[in-house]
Amino acid sequence: MVSAVRTVLGDVRSEELGVCDAHDHLFLSSPQLPGQELNDASAARAELDAFRAAGGSAVVQWTPYGMGRRAADLPPLSRAAGVHLVCATGMHQAVHYDPELLDEVRGKLADVFVSELTVGIGTSGVRAGLVKVAGGFHALDAHARWTMTAAAEAHHATDAPIAVHLEAGTGALDVLDLLCGELGVPPHRVILGHLNRSPDLVVHREAAASGCWLAFDGPSRAHHATDWRMPDAVLALAEDGFGHRLLLGGDTVVTGARSVDGGPGMPYLLRRVRPRLASAVGEELVERMLVDNPGLAFAADWR
Template identity: 65%
Template sequence: MSTVRTVLGDVEPEALGVCDAHDHLFLNSPRLPGQELDDEQAAAEELAEFRKAGGRAVVQWTPYGMGRPADMLAELSEQTGVTLIAATGLHQVAHYDRELLDGVRDRLADTFVSELTRGIRGGPRAGMVKVAGGFHGLDAHARKTMTAAARAHHETGAPIGVHLELGTAALDVLDLLCGDLAVPPSRVILGHLNRSPDLRTQKQAAEAGAFLAFDGPSRANHATDWRLLDSLTALVEAGHADQLLIGGDTTTAEARSVRGGPGLPYLLARLRPAIEREIGEATATGFFVQNPARAFQADW
């Protein structure tokens, strides 16, 4: 039976409820010095605000080596009543120091499988694999990590979420993962497509069968944010309503709602009502409830 793997154990997909399909409660990267997400109390307050707004689940895309305290995620889930899904996987080279990468580079697939099946450092298990493409292409690091992610998928059934750099290289990712590496497109979640608002590419990715995660209102992407509803409307009209996901992608402390930013609650306080007005309440419910339930389930 298909279930969703959360930090508190496997649950039926229907149990997720209203879901932020791509976000971060904890994140540490040399590309964001001084802006680390490492405050457990702030994370708890943010989850409490999200739940107050009607949210019930958050998918935490922070992968290996970027400050994801799995035990803390489990504690927060118990404390706040918000279901949390953790990620294994690996981001781009720029997010790591050389020593950490050298220590894991030759055992990526084994690491991903272990964190999906046995737990992150002996704690809660990951429920997805997160990897990353490059800007308009895939470098050697991306190909290596995606190859490892594909093996982890074939061994566990786990979904694979992909960071698309500035929204680019979606079709290259699908050619590799779903072509060469034989991952079913329905098990691939493409993140950040809204950052490159090329509707033709978005439609091609949807036609291939992948899930499309439109995320990032917590980021300063003003040139593309205002096109979000246009893209969602066009994809719905093209028959892809059941492949669309919505997330916040909070990556800095200042972006949290409890620090004055939009944060997790913005998705439900502002974005969901806008989607309901523009496209319809039932479709919006699909984006936030039914679609994540299908995207993140697996036959573990």
């Protein structure tokens, strides 16, 4: 087995990934976001071009099963923009799905994940490179436990990394207790998203000490007033010796957030977040968060 990042164009070595947006979306739709769907391939191409022009070379798309991934569109976009793309399988919170869709995969969710990781998504032939699941606000409901159990089964079958949406940045330790404690997933295969939304340094340190990855993603979301705390949180973790566990992402989820639609979009991560963070923690650590760490976090010994 050779450790590699599974992109939509095939497996690549960790060191080939380059400057990486570790959590974002090119396509996404949800009943919770009516009229704000990311479903325009031309706009996705323009956003990737803007990201590439800002110095980016890889994007990990966390859009999971049943939320409009448009997997077949990803390989041509990757080739045209010259940006590595990683696609996700997995399942978000129940509110993002029609009940009928959830019923379709009841009892076979882990098999769906494994198939999408190893065979391909639908008829696209595109293999997913991670499993995305989600917790709740300070808690894990039955749906979260179901999806995380399926994600753990898929991990054990394939070695795929598991990326976790933390609702408002909360519940990190409960997630680790379930995935790594009860379900036996190695911490270095778990990526916790949205730590910037709940800048609790005690929780951050405890999570990092487990050996998992901590993603600071979604800067300048209008309803998250924690951007100014993020450099301090990163600095505290680095000073405690956890700089090698940190990731950065943009998490563009609606049309108005794209740079091509007047929002910050993917380029903001490199145009504004990178220099702001470098002024607080140094360029060397920021380079590690954007280049070295993602290559390791999203690599797997694929089975």
